[in-house]
Amino acid sequence: MLLIRCPYCEAERPEVEFTYGGQAHIARPQNPSATTDDEWRDFLYIRANPRGIHYERWRHMHGCGRFFNAVRDTVTDKFVMTYKAGLPRPDQAELEAARS
Amino acid sequence: MQTHHPLAGRALPGAQGRVSIRPVEDCTRFILRIDPQNLGAASSVWGANLPPTIGGLVSGSGRIATCIGPDEWYLIAPLTEQDAIESAFAALYATTIHSLVDVSHREVGIAVDGPDAVLALQASIAFDIAAMLVGSGCRTIIDRVQIILLREGQDSFRVEVWNSFSDHVWNLLAGICREIELGV
Ligand SMILES: [Zn+2]
Numbered sequence: 001m002l003l004i005r006c007p008y009c010e011a012e013r014p015e016v017e018f019t020y021g022g023q024a025h026i027a028r029p030q031n032p033s034a035t036t037d038d039e040w041r042d043f044l045y046i047r048a049n050p051r052g053i054h055y056e057r058w059r060h061m062h063g064c065g066r067f068f069n070a071v072r073d074t075v076t077d078k079f080v081m082t083y084k085a086g087l088p089r090p091d092q093a094e095l096e097a098a099r100s
Numbered sequence: 101m102q103t104h105h106p107l108a109g110r111a112l113p114g115a116q117g118r119v120s121i122r123p124v125e126d127c128t129r130f131i132l133r134i135d136p137q138n139l140g141a142a143s144s145v146w147g148a149n150l151p152p153t154i155g156g157l158v159s160g161s162g163r164i165a166t167c168i169g170p171d172e173w174y175l176i177a178p179l180t181e182q183d184a185i186e187s188a189f190a191a192l193y194a195t196t197i198h199s200l201v202d203v204s205h206r207e208v209g210i211a212v213d214g215p216d217a218v219l220a221l222q223a224s225i226a227f228d229i230a231a232m233l234v235g236s237g238c239r240t241i242i243d244r245v246q247i248i249l250l251r252e253g254q255d256s257f258r259v260e261v262w263n264s265f266s267d268h269v270w271n272l273l274a275g276i277c278r279e280i281e282l283g284v
Contacts, residue, residue: 001226008154008169008170009154009155009238010154011154011155012227013227013240014226014227014240014241015226016226016241016244017226017239017240017241062239062240062241062246063168063169063238063239063240064154064168064169064170064172064239065169065172065239066169066170
């Protein structure tokens with residue numbers, strides 16, 4: 001059983017309370033009618049599939065109900081850190097701090 | 101109003117007083133959604149302080165209020181107070197936007213009491229029940245069923261579960277209580 005820290009509940013909660021929400025920090029086009037087909041394709045379907053650090057969305061579905069963001073290492077499946085939705089991507093220094 | 105209680109008449113005293121389960125008598129239940137900045141206004145309408153942080157629980161005079169999300173509260177009150185609460189919040193709506201939804205008909209309560217209550221719940225809930233603060237509440241999962249779990253005392257818990265899942269959760273807990281009783 002994986003424990004995931006919900007940044008809203010400020011508590012470690014069991015994996016079964018959460019659902020996965022895909023890659024994080026994908027901004028919807030500001031002006032959809034001016035967006036080309038290729039840009040739409042990239043927005044809708046093209047996702048990173050990194051070996052290592054991955055920024056992703058999770059939802060505390062069976063808890064407080066909120067979406068939030070997480071940094072997870074796809075090799076070890078360990079969560080590096082979680083942070084509230086709307087906050088910027090944590091930088092390398094913050095990740096190092098969270099790891100130690 | 102629906103008065104049918106799916107667990108009516110059931111009780112499991114449990115041997116040696118280790119752990120027992122019983123259906124909680126019918127009550128009024130609300131989900132309140134409101135901007136936390138306006139919590140003071142909602143508290144004065146409710147008549148008691150609403151807990152400001154997730155997990156917080158305030159009880160008294162037959163009422164329970166627990167914060168289960170950043171802007172979400174679960175409220176329990178005696179059936180006789182339902183109309184008064186609804187009209188008080190309706191008056192608040194003129195000045196403060198919020199949503200108060202009556203979910204009384206949707207859920208039933210199961211009280212889990214006794215020195216082995218932690219052990220019984222831990223059998224099917226994934227987080228550390230013993231570490232749950234006395235006087236706190238949260239939404240969680242028991243055996244794949246979503247519930248709201250309230251810890252009212254050291255040895256006293258309350259499970260709030262949707263009607264359609266209540267039979268399953270009751271039988272699950274009854275089985276666990278029987279195992280504890282038999283020492284297996
Ligand atoms: Zn949460």
